[in-house]
Structures are given as C-alpha cells and as structure tokens.
Amino acid sequence: MSGAVSLSSVFTSTLVSSLRSTNCRNFGVPMALIRTLATTHVFNKKQDQNLGWCFRGQSNRKFACSASTATFGATLTNSSSDGCPEYNRLLPCPLQNGPPRVEHLVVLEGGPVLEYISKALDLPPLFVADLIHFGAVYYALVCPKPPPSATPEQIKIFKEVTEPSVLRNRTSIKGKTVREAQKTFRITHVNEFVEAGTYLRVHVHPKRFPRCYEIDWKSRIIAVAKSYVVLDKPAGTSVGGTTDNIEESCATFATRALGLTDPLWTTHQIDNCTEGCVVLARTKLYCSVFHGKIREKKVKKLYLALAAASMPIGIITHYMRPVNMAPRLVTKDFTKGWYMCQLEVLECKEVPWPNTSIEEKYRIDDCGWPKKDVAYECKINLLTGRTHQVRAQLAACGAPIVGDSMYMPAVLAEAANPGLNPLGAHGKQCDSEDDKTKAVEEWIAQHGKEPRVAIGLQACQISWDDGEHFYEAGSPWWR
Secondary structure, three states: OOOEEEOOOOOOHHHHHHHHHOOOOOOOOOOOOOOOOOOOOHHHHOOOOOOOOOOOOHHHHHHHHHOOOOOOHHHEEOOOOOOOOEEOOOOOOOOOOOOOOEEEEEEOOOEEHHHHHHHHHOOOHHHHHHHHHHOOEEEEOOOOOOOOOOOHHHHHHHHHHOOHHHHOOOHHHOOOOHHHHOOOEEOOOOOOEEOOOOEEEEEOOOOOOHHHHOOOHHHHEEEEOOOEEEEEEOOOOOOOOEOOEOOOOHHHHHHHHOOOOOOOEEOOOOOOOOEEEEEEEOOHHHHHHHHHHHHOOOEEEEEEEEEOOOOOOEEEEEEEOOOOOOOOOEEOOOOOOOEEEEEEEEEEEEEEOOOHHHHHHOOOOOOOOOOOOEEEEEEEEEOOOOOOHHHHHHHHOOOOEOOOOOOHHHHHHHHHOOOOOOOOOOOOOOOOHHHHHHHHHHHHOOOOOOOOOOOOEEEEEEEEOOOOEEEEOOOOOOO
C-alpha cells in the first residue's frame, strides 16, 4: 500500500515521526472537476446506512473482496483469479445495489487524492475518478473519533494520529479545534492534494438509481420559472442525491434536461419511493427563500395515498421517535421530546386494487396483504413534514400504503399478534427500561426493507404564497 496506511494496519514510528515533522499544506488544486463520465453517460442516449468503520488492510483484502458479490452489472467485470471482483467504471448503471463497502484510511505520504486511493485500495484510476464525481469520497484534516465498537488497535491508531505533539506541527489545522478539524467534507477534484495525516472515507459501492436512466426527464417538468423549476418526480429516484451519490439525482438530471448551465438546488425532500411535485431552486438565494416559506408554513402540500384499508376523515396526530433512522416509529400518546406529526385526511374513496400487470410495470412489492380486491385512495393535507410521516402514520392506523415493504409487514405482524407493537393501542406495559428497549427492538425487527421502486404515494399538489404559485402532478401510477 504505497504512501498510505489503512486504519486496520498497525501504525509504525515512521508514520508518527513523519506526521510530527510534516509541514505540508492541505489545499485543493484550482482545476475544474474532470467529467470522467461524459463519454459513458447513458443519459446522453436518452435513456442507510451501513457505514460502520470497515477497517481493511492489505492482509485481509481477499476477505473484503469475497464479501462483494457480483451484483453490480456493468460496474464490475468478471472476477479475477483471486476471487475478487474487478472494478471497471460506475456506468452503465447496474440494476441492483452491491453490498456496502466503506473504506476508512489515513494518508501516510501527501499527494493527489485519486492516486492515493487507487493505490491504497487497488482500484482503477478511472473508477476512483467516477467515485469522486459521484460525491462518494470524503476527507477530514484529523481522523474522527472511532465508534464504541472500535477495537483496541483502532483506538490506539486514533490516539497516535491525534496526539497533540503531532497536531501542533500540522499547519493546515492551526487555528482550528480538534473537533473542527474532524469535520468531513466531500472531495470534489480528482487532483486535490491530501497531506499526511488526512483521514479519507471512500464509499466504494455507492447507492445506485437505475430509474434515472429510464425516464424522459423533459416530460416530467411541470413548470420553469425565473427562480425555480417544478418537477413531477418519478418514483425510484432521489431528489437531491444521497451521501455517496449526488450524480444520479432529480436535481442533476432535471438540470441536464433543461440545458441549464447552473445546477438546480434542492429545496425540500420526498421519499425515493414517492412520486410527485418537487420544487427545485435555480439559485442559492431562492433556495434559502423557499426554505423560509416552509418554516413559516406558507407552503401547502397535498398527497394522494393508496391505502390498503379505509382511513377516517379528519386530522390525525401522532408523535414520532426522535431517531434519524428508518423505520420511523410513532405513537398516539404524547411523549416528551418526540416530534408531533399531523396530517388531515380530506377524502377517502374506495378504488380497485391495482392489477398484476400494473404492479409489475411499476415494480410494486407484494407485501402479503390478504385482501386485494379494493384499496382506498386518500387525499391528504400534510400539516407537518417529517420523514416517512404519511407512511408511518397510515401504518399506525392499520392502513399501510400499497407496496410499502417497510411498514406493511409490521402492520400484518401486529394484526396477527395484538400487542406486539409496544407503542400501539394494545401495547403491553413494560416493567423496566430494558424491557421497553427490547420490545421496541423486537417491533423494529417486524418491519421490512425499503421498497424497490414505487409505493402508492404521490405528492399531487404544491402551492405557496396563498395559492399565488400552484402546481399539480400528473395522474398517479395506479390510475
């Protein structure tokens, strides 16, 4: 591993000595980002997080590779002689995501970031350039504190590279606290210089969105104004991208479809599996303006939800657990510190359950709901905007959204075993905090995975400034 040390390797006195004596400065080479994907974009042909500290060194490279199955489509070529997949390019986009692989490294000898990662992880330079272009590479001037699950060896390494005598000799962090220097930033240039002691996090298998290459993006544009664009977001896509993939996003593809020179800005989010109205700002200033309108509750959002059971008309209130992780748990009982969630069901009408051909066309997951003769289309006024709010609240009411492979299995489990949900109306009382924690963990285990592509949920209407700006999405997929 030339010029680099994996965090699983034992630091030598040479490394610590080099860090103490180095006066290298951390800076980005002022060059435009090299668009290495330009010649391979399918788009031009019209077309959670499991980020734990993956300490991998050269000694267990084969083990790391053997855990990566060949589910990457064109991303990987055939396996090499040692059983490891051979990385090629990130495009064309594979149909499936590969297993998570996040590498945490510390630079031993300063140099260009692309060259370092390529040698340290034995990856082709073009593949590393693709990762940087996708926004899948991060750095921090100082190695972040290891998680509680870190081994004694990993903790030892952390202490060595963050020793005060080492940090004092690094000019790049003078004037910064250790906490400030541990803040991570995205690498944006393939030629960016990284100095000795710099921490790097590389998302080798970024989350992919093949739907981006199937969409006629121009046909999804609802409106183009001076300050914003309104998009009818397709299900199975990300509005603004993910931690490891800002390339395959609605903002990026809408920008290209409109031929804009400046990228569109994300003003608000809807779930990847949800379709419908999304406002993208054309300037950073209007992005801030729109955020202000949301805070001041000047933005009104209506949703259409295809529920598996009937919902009562009126305002429904729940309280959501303040944990930024799916599934989102809610209860009808006020709980201090939990977020209030409110929605208003304006209409609820019986409609036919989507037939098999429609479900196959839009890749709707079969979640095992026993009765599939009728469904219920609900028009919902979203009064608060929490992540997964509509999905979690309807599931808590026993009316999960059609195709919601995360929340519907839990509803079925509660129906088969009343009281399984410790936060539900029939939840069993727990004698201790440990019992309550265990009950919550068991309830979380009843939930499934995120939907593959779409669920029966559409952001059908968005308006702001008392209706001065008013936009509607097209017909939902189930009609």
